Amino acid sequence: MHRILVRSGIALGGAALAAVGALATAGPANAAWSDCPAGSLCAYxxxxxxxxxxxxxxDNNNLLQYNKFNNAESLYNHGNSCNVRIxxxxxxxxxxxxxxxxxTNPTLAGTVYWHNVASNDWCV
Structure with a gap:
């Protein structure tokens, strides 16, 4: 009986360590819209x-040089006082x-801007 309890304890201990290891290697939470600095157009x-x-x-004539605009899937206008034309x-x-x-534009899917926010103009 003692051997069964010891083996069960080892198995449970191993499962607990595996669970803790999974938690320790989990990535950080995703950024939120609020992570976009004031005065900015943000691409995600x-x-x-x-x-x-x-x-x-x-204003920017070539946003495609920036990976996050070249591959944008969502946008947020956190401008201080202006609308922005994309x-x-x-x-x-x-x-x-x-x-x-x-x-925000929570998804650019199905639009010409999907992975293609090429330029912008503020205060329109």
């Missing part, structure tokens, strides 16, 4: 603002839409 590699934001401020083409060309200040 995941939908709903998941992942660390890529940030820009001011373009699918470089140098403010192609399709465009206005992302109002304080608003």
């Amino acid at each position: 590699l995941g939908t709903n603002g998941s992942g660390d934001p890529g940030t820009v401020s001011g 373009f699918s083409g470089l140098n403010k060309t192609g399709s465009s839409y206005v992302l109002d200040r304080g608003y």
Whole structure:
């Protein structure tokens, strides 16, 4: 009987260590919209603002040079006072839409901006 209890204890102890090990290696929680700095347009590699934001401020003619805009799946306009126009083409060309200040676009899927936020223009 004693051997059975010892073996059970070893098995339970091993399971507990495996569970603790899994918790210890878990990654950090995803970034939130609130991680976008004030005054910035933020692009995320995941939908709903998941992942660390890529940030820009001011007008930009080539956002595709930045990985997070070149592969953007969601956006947040955390501008201080302006709406921002997003373009699918470089140098403010192609399709465009206005992302109002304080608003998000939780998914760019199914749009020309999916993995292609090419340029932007503030205060439109």
